[in-house]
Amino acid sequence: MLIKPTVDIASSEITDKKHYVNRRDFLRVAAAVVAAGAVVEAKGAPHGRKLVNVNRAFPRPDDKVNSWDDITSYNNFYEFGIDKGDAGANSGRFVTSPWKVSIEGECKKPGFMDLEDILKGEALEERVYRHRCVEAWSMVIPWIGFPLANLIKKVEPTSKAKYVEFTSFADSKMMPGVRYPILNWPYREGLRLDEAMHPLALMVVGLYDEVLPPQDGAPLRLAVPWKYGFKHAKSIVKIRFVERQPLNSWQQQASNEYGFYANVNPTVDHPRWSQATERRIGEFFRRKTLMFNGYADQVQSLYAGMDLRRNY
Amino acid sequence: MTHRTLRFAVKPLVFLAALAPVGWLAWAASTGNLSANPLSDITNETGVWAIRFVCVTLAITPLRNATGWNPLAKFRRMAGLFAFFYATLHFLTYVVADRFAGLDFPNGIASWTTLEALARSVIADVYKRPFITVGFLAWLTMLPLAITSTAAWIRRLGGQKWNRLHKVVYATGMVAVLHYWWLVKSDIRRPLVYAAVVCILLAFRVHKSLRKRAGEYSIHARRLSSA
Numbered sequence: 001m002l003i004k005p006t007v008d009i010a011s012s013e014i015t016d017k018k019h020y021v022n023r024r025d026f027l028r029v030a031a032a033v034v035a036a037g038a039v040v041e042a043k044g045a046p047h048g049r050k051l052v053n054v055n056r057a058f059p060r061p062d063d064k065v066n067s068w069d070d071i072t073s074y075n076n077f078y079e080f081g082i083d084k085g086d087a088g089a090n091s092g093r094f095v096t097s098p099w100k101v102s103i104e105g106e107c108k109k110p111g112f113m114d115l116e117d118i119l120k121g122e123a124l125e126e127r128v129y130r131h132r133c134v135e136a137w138s139m140v141i142p143w144i145g146f147p148l149a150n151l152i153k154k155v156e157p158t159s160k161a162k163y164v165e166f167t168s169f170a171d172s173k174m175m176p177g178v179r180y181p182i183l184n185w186p187y188r189e190g191l192r193l194d195e196a197m198h199p200l201a202l203m204v205v206g207l208y209d210e211v212l213p214p215q216d217g218a219p220l221r222l223a224v225p226w227k228y229g230f231k232h233a234k235s236i237v238k239i240r241f242v243e244r245q246p247l248n249s250w251q252q253q254a255s256n257e258y259g260f261y262a263n264v265n266p267t268v269d270h271p272r273w274s275q276a277t278e279r280r281i282g283e284f285f286r287r288k289t290l291m292f293n294g295y296a297d298q299v300q301s302l303y304a305g306m307d308l309r310r311n312y
Numbered sequence: 313m314t315h316r317t318l319r320f321a322v323k324p325l326v327f328l329a330a331l332a333p334v335g336w337l338a339w340a341a342s343t344g345n346l347s348a349n350p351l352s353d354i355t356n357e358t359g360v361w362a363i364r365f366v367c368v369t370l371a372i373t374p375l376r377n378a379t380g381w382n383p384l385a386k387f388r389r390m391a392g393l394f395a396f397f398y399a400t401l402h403f404l405t406y407v408v409a410d411r412f413a414g415l416d417f418p419n420g421i422a423s424w425t426t427l428e429a430l431a432r433s434v435i436a437d438v439y440k441r442p443f444i445t446v447g448f449l450a451w452l453t454m455l456p457l458a459i460t461s462t463a464a465w466i467r468r469l470g471g472q473k474w475n476r477l478h479k480v481v482y483a484t485g486m487v488a489v490l491h492y493w494w495l496v497k498s499d500i501r502r503p504l505v506y507a508a509v510v511c512i513l514l515a516f517r518v519h520k521s522l523r524k525r526a527g528e529y530s531i532h533a534r535r536l537s538s539a
Contacts, residue, residue: 074348082499182499253498277414281348286414
């Protein structure tokens, strides 16, 4: 039996969605104007679920590790807004569970993988990595994760697979930054397959022994510490194996400023600023930036014979 | 409003309000209420406030014309000097946090070598990076205006000459906005707002001067025809 609801409100009395959305935008703008001049207070993410049985064998650098508050209150995550504090302030509605990742392209086992499947059989380990942003600031971060190579081996790329493309989650309801075409959403990043298979390339699921908080790219993000921060795709929903070099979002946005490789390199300046030094968060004096962010011994063989000035 | 309330109540209050951003920054920096990168916050905030005060300065005369409220003119110099104040803080923050903090100190921090290296580092950077060049240019255009902002200088130059010199503030606005525009990574919405404000205020000025010229022309024409 079909029960028809009685309509007792004239459609003319219902506010058109266009208008109430506009009103909300107006309120948001008004709030922003009132708050103009007020920098978002640096407060870290609330603490989350503990991760257990974390292997700590990976050698730690001598650098002082940045605090939970620094790492969770200061980062770029344009899906939530362009200010460093926006990810922390605006990621409250971001639902990261359940989570599926679509495996696509040149591999033998394409299809959807639940986060649980991805984590099955992986021993989580702590890796304290230096993190260098292309904007010339840096942090030292105790990531928890597992080698990206393990995941790649699971899905068996074919001989045609030369590159891996990562696509981040983009949803304008949960992510206010996605409402504006700041970048061509969704965010895409890529690695050459041999870079992705490198033992330093890490799939990150945690931070400081806890489940990764939303503002840092929960539930699954990349850490490739010899590359600038924008290569570290966050909240990954798609991994695609391809034959040709994929076009990453920042390269698409400004190819004269951001390349595909984006290896940390103090001798190749960004067109608008120097990459020779960096400000470590928490320090006053600037540090000299190290070639490949100090991981040259491990990764420079990947780029033998390549012109790093052209392949920036 | 009487002259006395304006001078002894309103003006000091406006002065204090204009100091609020730097007061707030000092408080937030000293109590750890800025972000994890406080030097970057201070650089950004002082820069944005400099542009805001340039816009306020440019807005005063059109606002006075529109409302007919002449006492507004008494705040124009104050607004302009606050723009210069914030721009100077902005420049100094850059010199200290971006240049000084990146130097090597082979002879210790307190030495002539440091000062020399700092000067060289600032000059090289201003020369090399276009957005720093235009930022420095914006500050430089304000320097003669700040110096000649006193009554003595108005007298020395004469009203007409002084007025002509102080039109440079429109160039300040445009160059400052360009500096902001070239600085952002991809989202130009914020610099766009300031660009729009400067353009509208400039359009106001151009419109007024065109009308004035047209008026002078018609008077001239009438005089000719009656002759």
